[in-house]
Amino acid sequence: MSGPTLASRRWRQPSVLPGFGLSFGFTLAWLTLIVLIPLATIFLKAAGLGWSEFVAVGFSPRAMAAYRLSFGTAAMAGLVNAVFGLIVAWVLVRYEFPGKQVVSALVDLPFALPTAVAGIALTALYTPGGWIGQFLEPLGIKVAFTWVGITIALVFIGLPFVVRSVEPVLADLGREVEEAAATLGATRGQTFTRVIFPAIGPALLTGFALAFARGVGEYGSVIFISGNMPGRTEIAPLLIVTQLEQYAYAGATAIAVVMMLASFAVLLLINLIQAASRRRMGA
Amino acid sequence: MIHLRGITKQFGDYPALHGIDLDVAPGEFIALLGPSGSGKTTLLRIIAGLEFQDSGTVQLAGEDVSSLPVAARNVGFVFQHYALFRHMTVADNVAFGLSVRRGKHRMAKAARQARAEELLRLVQLEGLGTRYPGQLSGGQRQRVALARALAIEPRLLLLDEPFGALDAKVRKDLRRWLRDLHKQVGLTSIFVTHDQEEALELADRVVVMNQGRIEQIGAPDAVYMDPETPFVSHFVGETNRIPGPGGEIHFRPHEIIVSPDGTEAVLVDNVFRKGAVWRAEGLLEGSGQFVELDLPSNQAAPRLGETIRFHPHRARMFNADGDQTQGETR
Amino acid sequence: MSQQQATTESPLMRAALIAVALVFLGFFLLLPLLAVFSEALKQGAGPFLDALHTPDALAAIRLTLIIAAIAVPLNMVFGIAASWAITKFQFPGKALLITLIDLPFSVSPVVSGLIFVLLFGANGLFGAWLAEHDLKIIFAVPGIVLATVFITFPFVARELIPLMLEQGRDDEEAAISLGATGWQTFWHVTLPNIRWGLLYGVLLCNARAMGEFGAVSVVSGHIRGETNTMPLHVEILYNEYDFVGAFAVASLLALLALVTLVAKTILEWRFGLHAGARH
Numbered sequence: 001m002s003g004p005t006l007a008s009r010r011w012r013q014p015s016v017l018p019g020f021g022l023s024f025g026f027t028l029a030w031l032t033l034i035v036l037i038p039l040a041t042i043f044l045k046a047a048g049l050g051w052s053e054f055v056a057v058g059f060s061p062r063a064m065a066a067y068r069l070s071f072g073t074a075a076m077a078g079l080v081n082a083v084f085g086l087i088v089a090w091v092l093v094r095y096e097f098p099g100k101q102v103v104s105a106l107v108d109l110p111f112a113l114p115t116a117v118a119g120i121a122l123t124a125l126y127t128p129g130g131w132i133g134q135f136l137e138p139l140g141i142k143v144a145f146t147w148v149g150i151t152i153a154l155v156f157i158g159l160p161f162v163v164r165s166v167e168p169v170l171a172d173l174g175r176e177v178e179e180a181a182a183t184l185g186a187t188r189g190q191t192f193t194r195v196i197f198p199a200i201g202p203a204l205l206t207g208f209a210l211a212f213a214r215g216v217g218e219y220g221s222v223i224f225i226s227g228n229m230p231g232r233t234e235i236a237p238l239l240i241v242t243q244l245e246q247y248a249y250a251g252a253t254a255i256a257v258v259m260m261l262a263s264f265a266v267l268l269l270i271n272l273i274q275a276a277s278r279r280r281m282g283a
Numbered sequence: 284m285i286h287l288r289g290i291t292k293q294f295g296d297y298p299a300l301h302g303i304d305l306d307v308a309p310g311e312f313i314a315l316l317g318p319s320g321s322g323k324t325t326l327l328r329i330i331a332g333l334e335f336q337d338s339g340t341v342q343l344a345g346e347d348v349s350s351l352p353v354a355a356r357n358v359g360f361v362f363q364h365y366a367l368f369r370h371m372t373v374a375d376n377v378a379f380g381l382s383v384r385r386g387k388h389r390m391a392k393a394a395r396q397a398r399a400e401e402l403l404r405l406v407q408l409e410g411l412g413t414r415y416p417g418q419l420s421g422g423q424r425q426r427v428a429l430a431r432a433l434a435i436e437p438r439l440l441l442l443d444e445p446f447g448a449l450d451a452k453v454r455k456d457l458r459r460w461l462r463d464l465h466k467q468v469g470l471t472s473i474f475v476t477h478d479q480e481e482a483l484e485l486a487d488r489v490v491v492m493n494q495g496r497i498e499q500i501g502a503p504d505a506v507y508m509d510p511e512t513p514f515v516s517h518f519v520g521e522t523n524r525i526p527g528p529g530g531e532i533h534f535r536p537h538e539i540i541v542s543p544d545g546t547e548a549v550l551v552d553n554v555f556r557k558g559a560v561w562r563a564e565g566l567l568e569g570s571g572q573f574v575e576l577d578l579p580s581n582q583a584a585p586r587l588g589e590t591i592r593f594h595p596h597r598a599r600m601f602n603a604d605g606d607q608t609q610g611e612t613r
Numbered sequence: 614m615s616q617q618q619a620t621t622e623s624p625l626m627r628a629a630l631i632a633v634a635l636v637f638l639g640f641f642l643l644l645p646l647l648a649v650f651s652e653a654l655k656q657g658a659g660p661f662l663d664a665l666h667t668p669d670a671l672a673a674i675r676l677t678l679i680i681a682a683i684a685v686p687l688n689m690v691f692g693i694a695a696s697w698a699i700t701k702f703q704f705p706g707k708a709l710l711i712t713l714i715d716l717p718f719s720v721s722p723v724v725s726g727l728i729f730v731l732l733f734g735a736n737g738l739f740g741a742w743l744a745e746h747d748l749k750i751i752f753a754v755p756g757i758v759l760a761t762v763f764i765t766f767p768f769v770a771r772e773l774i775p776l777m778l779e780q781g782r783d784d785e786e787a788a789i790s791l792g793a794t795g796w797q798t799f800w801h802v803t804l805p806n807i808r809w810g811l812l813y814g815v816l817l818c819n820a821r822a823m824g825e826f827g828a829v830s831v832v833s834g835h836i837r838g839e840t841n842t843m844p845l846h847v848e849i850l851y852n853e854y855d856f857v858g859a860f861a862v863a864s865l866l867a868l869l870a871l872v873t874l875v876a877k878t879i880l881e882w883r884f885g886l887h888a889g890a891r892h
Contacts, residue, residue, distance in 0.1 A: 017786065027691065039716065105874050113646070117844070182354050182620065253731065
């Protein structure tokens with residue numbers, strides 16, 4: 001906690017509060033040690049592979065099938081959550097009903113329940129003899145060990161992202177705007193599509209993106225229900241684990257890098273859209 | 284134009300309005316004036332159809348709209364915090380009411396745009412149609428809200444604390460501007476305010492409300508000069524209250540004549556310039572009541588510690604029940 | 614009179630929406646939760662308790678507690694330091710710093726494990742050096758701790774930053790102006806202001822630390838009785854078709870989740886705290 005030098009004064013605005021050097025220094029050091037260096041390793045390792053090897057292992061037919069499955073099911077689950085998460089958020093913000101507080105607390109269950117527990121529980125429900133599976137089997141619907149099961153696991157994992165993104169925006173929206181639409185002659189449906197939906201759109205998109213990014217990387221809740229057939233029901237994170245178990249570090253690294261870049265790209269895109277809409281609305 | 288009969292409204296255990304009767308003539312500009320909790324906003328929202336009365340009827344232009352939903356009432360409403368649609372341009376905001384019309388009232392896009400342009404011209408925001416509300420100042424936003432409300436050609440314009448969120452300077456300009464606009468458009472209008480200056484400056488008639496009841500309805504001059512209840516006397520303008528025979532005597536700080544043989548005496552403990560007059564404050568001899576007096580500023584300022592003798596030349600007297608017992612010049 | 618208000622739906626529409634929401638939540642959240650307990654108690658309380666009393670299960674529980682006891686305090690100290698630096702001072706690059714702190718949220722758990730294998734594994738950057746000095750990180754407890762710290766890295770900072778931003782600097786500046794030292798100000802002014810938010814963050818951090826599966830699975834090596842945490846033990850039992858055992862251990866983790874949810878809800882009611890959407 002040395003006094004501010006001339007250089008540090010210029011770099012940050014002066015403050016009467018002490019402890020900047022200590023807290024900032026510790027933050028930066030810990031961040032570098034735990035997050036930045038380990039994450040940099042993977043890119044270093046990938047760079048060491050060379051372009052042709054990177055493509056060969058990172059985009060092998062098996063890897064491509066895994067990406068298609070992971071990104072496809074994550075997108076599907078994100079869409080399901082966008083629709084139902086919006087309804088859940090709407091109901092929680094706008095209506096009163098008995099047990100509402102319990103329901104609201106339950107929404108966070110996927111954040112609190114270990115993924116492996118969710119994974120075996122969902123599998124138990126959807127196997128042909130399970131509580132839900134027994135009704136689906138006679139209809140010829142297979143959930144466990146298919147992409148449908150993976151999607152269901154990802155719906156479970158992603159739901160709170162959508163609900164918790166939309167809820168505060170919906171609560172902040174304010175009755176006045178809706179009342180204004182009504183005084184101007186809009187029906188309730190028009191008010192929703194023309195006024196409410198555009199206002200919560202960015203938050204819904206954020207929720208979708210967060211659920212999607214989480215879904216792409218999800219492992220624990222998926223591997224029990226997915227069946228893990230290479231090329232068919234093998235998700236990308238599982239492929240990384242399989243490669244590692246076979247000491248195929250190059251493959252694991254390349255696939256991990258592709259996944260990370262894709263996830264970062266999605267989140268970056270969302271941030272850009274959000275920033276643009278914030279700028280436009282002058283908030 | 285508007286006829287309200289026996290409007291009551293209760294929020295849970297809290298009675299917001301007790302039997303309001305009110306008639307408004309076509310083209311009138313009415314102020315609903317009262318402190319917060321007086322029910323003025325609730326009354327405005329009932330006229331608009333944003334709330335529904337527990338009992339009583341609302342008649343607009345000869346039609347009983349008591350149970351008509353807000354969207355069908357064709358009433359323009361300007362919200363205190365503007366309630367503009369932040370994700371739409373200014374022009375889209377203004378044209379919103381036209382764009383949601385269906386069936387035979389539907390307007391072509393070009394016609395809607397032309398109408399929005401015309402209204403933006405009316406509120407002196409020409410050329411700002413492509414901006415977003417977030418890029419405008421508070422006063423500009425309020426005018427957009429007004430243009431949006433006028434776009435649907437409402438039969439009635441309702442404004443809820445229209446200048447409440449603006450700073451003093453903008454408020455003053457916008458007030459004058461709204462007055463002119465009303466003259467130009469001639470639309471029957473009601474606005475809610477807690478600012479008596481605003482009500483007296485703008486309205487043709489002022490409706491003073493308190494605790495869910497109408498205290499007095501009258502022209503601004505009448506409400507100010509001849510308040511019918513102690514509440515109105517106290518709430519509208521500055522009032523001195525001194526004990527009198529069988530009740531209280533109310534008089535304005537300027538309604539006095541200073542003379543050596545005045546019936547009242549006040550020991551001055553504070554003096555300052557208040558615009559064109561000296562304001563002297565002090566305690567009344569005898570009753571110890573705090574009073575404020577306005578003295579012409581072309582004379583020397585009263586000194587601290589000086590005793591001013593005066594008597595009200597015009598005052599109102601209310602008995603303990605708040606009934607006026609006497610209200611003329613002395 | 615009971616006309617419909619301008620800004621709500623008809624009672625029928627309302628009931629329908631509530632029903633859709635409840636049915637959806639029932640199928641996707643409530644049923645899985647019930648299934649855990651139902652499967653665990655399928656053969657009665659005896660087998661359930663037996664499954665928890667095996668040496669392997671007890672070792673897994675112990676290891677999970679140890680991991681959390683190391684990882685959570687580390688991230689708590691980091692969270693406090695980071696939010697002090699970020700919320701009490703103005704410096705360029707602050708937004709970037711916050712983004713970097715959030716980074717572990719956007720990394721797949723499996724990748725979070727992989728990066729430590731690449732660093733400290735037998736073929737990793739420091740693998741040879743570690744072998745020379747007879748140190749073991751991967752397939753050992755230190756690796757599990759590292760992966761857990763990485764995964765739960767942003768939790769406490771994430772809750773404290775918005776809270777401390779909202780509270781501003783006035784209290785601290787007042788304390789300093791009255792002659793308090795930095796540490797006195799922190800202990801007597803800042804900490805009491807943020808303690809519930811801190812508890813909230815620690816709670817969420819702990820739930821994740823005890824429940825983490827993917828990252829830990831990659832670095833643990835699944836050595837029974839040694840590097841098996843509770844979630845990993847669930848997997849092993851499940852893959853051995855010991856369903857009662859798997860669900861018995863799982864039910865303990867589900868209980869932990871329920872306790873976390875209840876505590877979280879109480880903190881939200883009582884102190885108006887709110888979690889961000891990212892966990």
